[in-house]
Amino acid sequence: MSRLKEKKPLLEKLKNKYRLTISNEGTFDEVLSIRLSRLNVFTVTGLFSIILIALVTLLIAFTPLREYIPGYPDGEMRKNIEDNAILADSLIAELDKRDRFFQGIRNVISGNDFDNVVENADDSIVDPKYKDLSFSISSNDSAFRKEHEEDEKYNLSLGSAPKARGLSNTYFFAPINGMVSNHYDSKIEHFGTDIVGGLNERISSVLDGTVVFSEWTLNTGYVIQIQHSNNLLSVYKHNSELLKKTGEHVKAGEAIALLGNSGELTSGPHLHFELWHNGQALNPEDYIKF
Numbered sequence: 001m002s003r004l005k006e007k008k009p010l011l012e013k014l015k016n017k018y019r020l021t022i023s024n025e026g027t028f029d030e031v032l033s034i035r036l037s038r039l040n041v042f043t044v045t046g047l048f049s050i051i052l053i054a055l056v057t058l059l060i061a062f063t064p065l066r067e068y069i070p071g072y073p074d075g076e077m078r079k080n081i082e083d084n085a086i087l088a089d090s091l092i093a094e095l096d097k098r099d100r101f102f103q104g105i106r107n108v109i110s111g112n113d114f115d116n117v118v119e120n121a122d123d124s125i126v127d128p129k130y131k132d133l134s135f136s137i138s139s140n141d142s143a144f145r146k147e148h149e150e151d152e153k154y155n156l157s158l159g160s161a162p163k164a165r166g167l168s169n170t171y172f173f174a175p176i177n178g179m180v181s182n183h184y185d186s187k188i189e190h191f192g193t194d195i196v197g198g199l200n201e202r203i204s205s206v207l208d209g210t211v212v213f214s215e216w217t218l219n220t221g222y223v224i225q226i227q228h229s230n231n232l233l234s235v236y237k238h239n240s241e242l243l244k245k246t247g248e249h250v251k252a253g254e255a256i257a258l259l260g261n262s263g264e265l266t267s268g269p270h271l272h273f274e275l276w277h278n279g280q281a282l283n284p285e286d287y288i289k290f
Contacts, residue, residue, distance in 0.1 A: 014039040100247030104210035107249075108227050145253075167230065167277065172206040172288045173252045175236060176259060176271050180290055184283040191281035192235065192274035195290050199240065199269045201259040205250045206234050206275075206288065214246045220272065221262020226250060235274035238266050 015037055022032040060066050067075070175195075182194035205226055212233075213225035220237040224244060227233055240260025250256055261269045275282045284290075 014042075097245065097247060101212075102247075104212070104227075104247045104249060108210055108229070167232075167287070170207070170230065170232075170287070173204055174288050174290055175203050175206055175234075175273055176201060176290070178271075178290060180285070181270060184281075184285060186281060191276075192237075192272050193284045193290070194270050194272050196268070196270045197259045199259065199261070202255050203236055203239065203257040203259055203271060204253045205256050207232065207252050209234070209250060211244045211246050211248045211250060211256070214242050214244055217263065219263050219265045221260065221266065222257065224257050226256070231278050233276040235272075235276070237272040237274075238263050238270060240269075 017035060017037050020032075020034040020036060021030055023030050060069070066072055176197050178195040178197035178201075180193055181196045182190065184190065184193050207226075207228040209226040209228035209232075211224060212227045213223065215223065217223050222239040222242050223235065223237045224239065224242050225233060225235050236257055238260055239257035240262060241258040242256070243258070244250060244256045259269055259271050273284050275284045275287065
């Protein structure tokens with residue numbers, strides 16, 4: 001009880017009313033009179049201080065005034081930080097791409113089975129809309145492969161064509177099944193075969209190998225080149241999308257691109273397919289039935 005009695009006079013003092021009067025010094029007329037208490041003064045002062053602190057904080061946080069705070073980075077410094085972060089990320093990606101490319105070349109030269117090639121499934125698709133696109137060997141695909149191999153076994157047109165040395169026992173997977181619109185003719189420097197097909201139709205690798213080129217070119221659009229064993233090189237031109245990047249390892253029959261009509265030297269959706277052996281162009285129709 002004694003404690004309450006001690007605190008009561010203080011509370012009463014805070015609630016005591018006072019009058020603030022402003023008078024004219026010459027006439028002593030009352031100009032302004034305000035009735036208040038200590039509690040009112042403390043309350044108003046506290047609220048004003050809180051509002052003032054909040055306004056100053058917002059002003060500094062959402063206006064350029066924050067750049068004048070010591071140690072806070074200005075606009076130019078923040079831009080440099082963002083640019084350096086982007087450049088560092090791009091450099092890491094390019095170094096990884098280069099390492100995978102060199103690893104693929106070493107495997108081609110040494111004749112390894114590519115078990116030590118690191119493949120990144122996240123960056124194997126160029127266009128994000130094909131991110132979830134995947135191809136797996138089904139029972140229907142196995143039956144089709146078996147039927148195709150049986151047909152090729154009795155194909156006299158392929159067996160009668162002279163083959164390059166070292167390729168007599170090499171069996172190629174057809175990159176696409178379609179109608180040949182333009183045949184191989186070295187006399188006019190047409191070192192490949194043009195096959196007509198549906199737009200965005202799947203294009204497959206003819207053999208196991210490593211992608212050594214996967215870029216856009218002005219004349220032939222999206223082009224992908226695959227290095228195979230026995231110093232074989234297959235080239236696929238005028239694609240609409242490339243599904244593999246340089247340095248990636250592919251299997252025979254695996255999807256590598258989508259048929260398109262890209263580049264200036266094209267008159268419609270088709271695949272221009274080339275086959276090279278030891279730096280010499282081969283007639284693809286001597287080895288593959290399209």
